[in-house]
Amino acid sequence: MSEELELKDTDHEFAHKHLLGLTDYSKEDIQYVLEQAKYFREILDRPVPKVPTLRDKTIVNLFYEDSTRTKLSFELAQKRMGADVVNFSKGSSSVQKGESLKDTIRNISSMKIDMVVVRHKSPGVPHFLTRCVDAAIINAGDGAHEHPTQALLDMFTMQQVYPNLEGRNIAIIGDIAHSRVVRSNVIGLLKLGANVTLCGPKTMMPAYVHELGAEVSHNLEETLGWCDIAMALRIQLERQENGTELFPSIREYHQLFGITERHLEKYPDFTIMHPGPVNRGVEMDSAVADSDRSIILSQVTNGVAVRMAILYLLSGGSRV
Amino acid sequence: MCHSLNSSSCEDRIKLLPLNSVKIMSAEDLSRTYLRFAHQFLEPHDDPQRLALIGMQTRGVYMGKRIVELIEQEFGLQLDFGVLDVTFYRDDFRTKLKMPEVKVTEIPFDLYERDVILIDDVLYTGRTVRSAMDALMDYGRPSSIKFCCMVDRGHRELPICADYVGTKLPTHVKEEVSVKVKELDDEDAVYIVKNPDEEEQ
Numbered sequence: 299m300s301e302e303l304e305l306k307d308t309d310h311e312f313a314h315k316h317l318l319g320l321t322d323y324s325k326e327d328i329q330y331v332l333e334q335a336k337y338f339r340e341i342l343d344r345p346v347p348k349v350p351t352l353r354d355k356t357i358v359n360l361f362y363e364d365s366t367r368t369k370l371s372f373e374l375a376q377k378r379m380g381a382d383v384v385n386f387s388k389g390s391s392s393v394q395k396g397e398s399l400k401d402t403i404r405n406i407s408s409m410k411i412d413m414v415v416v417r418h419k420s421p422g423v424p425h426f427l428t429r430c431v432d433a434a435i436i437n438a439g440d441g442a443h444e445h446p447t448q449a450l451l452d453m454f455t456m457q458q459v460y461p462n463l464e465g466r467n468i469a470i471i472g473d474i475a476h477s478r479v480v481r482s483n484v485i486g487l488l489k490l491g492a493n494v495t496l497c498g499p500k501t502m503m504p505a506y507v508h509e510l511g512a513e514v515s516h517n518l519e520e521t522l523g524w525c526d527i528a529m530a531l532r533i534q535l536e537r538q539e540n541g542t543e544l545f546p547s548i549r550e551y552h553q554l555f556g557i558t559e560r561h562l563e564k565y566p567d568f569t570i571m572h573p574g575p576v577n578r579g580v581e582m583d584s585a586v587a588d589s590d591r592s593i594i595l596s597q598v599t600n601g602v603a604v605r606m607a608i609l610y611l612l613s614g615g616s617r618v
Numbered sequence: 619m620c621h622s623l624n625s626s627s628c629e630d631r632i633k634l635l636p637l638n639s640v641k642i643m644s645a646e647d648l649s650r651t652y653l654r655f656a657h658q659f660l661e662p663h664d665d666p667q668r669l670a671l672i673g674m675q676t677r678g679v680y681m682g683k684r685i686v687e688l689i690e691q692e693f694g695l696q697l698d699f700g701v702l703d704v705t706f707y708r709d710d711f712r713t714k715l716k717m718p719e720v721k722v723t724e725i726p727f728d729l730y731e732r733d734v735i736l737i738d739d740v741l742y743t744g745r746t747v748r749s750a751m752d753a754l755m756d757y758g759r760p761s762s763i764k765f766c767c768m769v770d771r772g773h774r775e776l777p778i779c780a781d782y783v784g785t786k787l788p789t790h791v792k793e794e795v796s797v798k799v800k801e802l803d804d805e806d807a808v809y810i811v812k813n814p815d816e817e818e819q
Contacts, residue, residue: 312717334719334720337703337720337721337722337723338720340722340723340724341706344756344757345756345757345758346755346756346757348756349706349707349753349756350706350707350752351705351706351707607720610717610720611717613717614717
């Protein structure tokens with residue numbers, strides 16, 4: 299084992315106080331986070347999977363929108379690093395009584411909070427919070443704007459398959475417009491030098507799609523033949539009033555944009571990802587989600603490690 | 619311990635180093651010390667396979683590897699070897715500006731009922747060793763932990779002492795002790811650098 303050890307010292311200056319989005323992070327910053335996350339991944343396999351690094355930190359998880367995976371993942375990451383965690387969700391708080399976001403955060407912050415993890419339906423809320431409080435702000439999804447930790451964990455998982463993403467072909471398939479995952483992923487992947495194609499029905503392409511800098515395709519067959527990694531997105535039925543405003547029927551969507559076992563046979567090289575939760579039988583066949591080419595569950599495990607790395611890197615004494 | 623303070627072999631090297639640095643141990647001194655460690659580690663053990671060596675990032679890893687190789691050459695024994703990074707357990711985060719970079723930790727064996735020897739280059743305040751012991755406890759419950767260092771430079775801030783010492787070197791707080799390993803620094807040597815801050819000015 300000792301021959302495989304890498305003991306390289308990077309001198310990268312990671313000079314960020316917040317993680318608002320991947321727009322502000324350079325290629326080197328992203329690579330540094332992904333590199334560091336590898337060592338946090340190892341903590342999760344220890345007999346005692348917990349380190350005392352952040353035991354003097356208090357972190358509040360401010361979730362104004364429902365989330366299971368992201369919230370659990372953040373909370374687990376915080377607890378694995380030894381931090382004290384306070385949870386806040388919209389339903390059971392004074393938001394119901396009409397308290398404004400600014401008042402809420404000011405109140406919470408006067409209880410000596412070091413970091414805030416925020417999820418909100420409106421884009422820009424994390425940026426707004428940086429002007430209200432002194433704590434480090436981590437964006438856990440602001441509307442369909444950015445969801446940087448998800449993109450980082452996706453890139454981390456991709457790197458486990460392809461250590462160098464430069465020149466790799468990545469397809470993101472499905473409900474591009476409603477996904478909070480797409481923008482951060484495209485920004486990050488392009489910075490790392492990957493080729494990105496967004497594939498989905500025209501009704502599910504946002505107006506800004508060409509500004510992202512990724513290719514756009516409406517043909518699933520072509521896209522799967524081209525890509526090294528196919529990431530399917532969840533069809534967000536809850537964001538359509540009758541469930542089927544953007545396509546005639548779920549069955550038709552599956553026929554045109556669902557990944558099936560036939561695709562696995564026809565294109566033997568691509569790897570399957572999905573940010574979850576999977577609508578089995580819509581974005582992909584159940585057997586596709588469970589196949590050995592699917593790395594969906596590694597995404598979940600890696601999510602904790604990547605978030606631990608982010609919490610660690612942003613907890614530094616360099617905060618003003 | 620051999621102290622070749624003014625050996626001719628180091629004169630070429632010394633030009634590359636700060637003017638106020640002095641070589642305390644040469645490559646020959648170090649190889650003798652490594653060999654002594656190899657013998658000392660095995661001496662009290664009826665069952666040497668219970669021994670496990672753990673090198674601390676960064677120089678301790680190379681020291682540990684060297685000793686493992688020597689034990690294999692001299693005695694034909696293959697000991698378990700792990701690598702430990704104590705960043706997560708350090709107590710000096712908040713005083714530094716940047717979060718220290720995390721490095722590899724790899725302990726590919728169970729520590730339960732093992733006799734662990736921790737290896738590091740310099741023993742100074744004792745804080746790193748304290749962190750390392752905390753870290754090891756999270757990996758399991760070894761029967762014993764011993765500590766080996768190449769240079770004990772004094773100035774302890776915690777009640778910790780080394781079980782195996784290369785050389786004891788009384789130093790001033792303003793001095794710096796630097797253990798070189800050929801894998802990283804192109805030579806095996808120990809230097810003492812006087813007042814490194816003044817030298818920069």
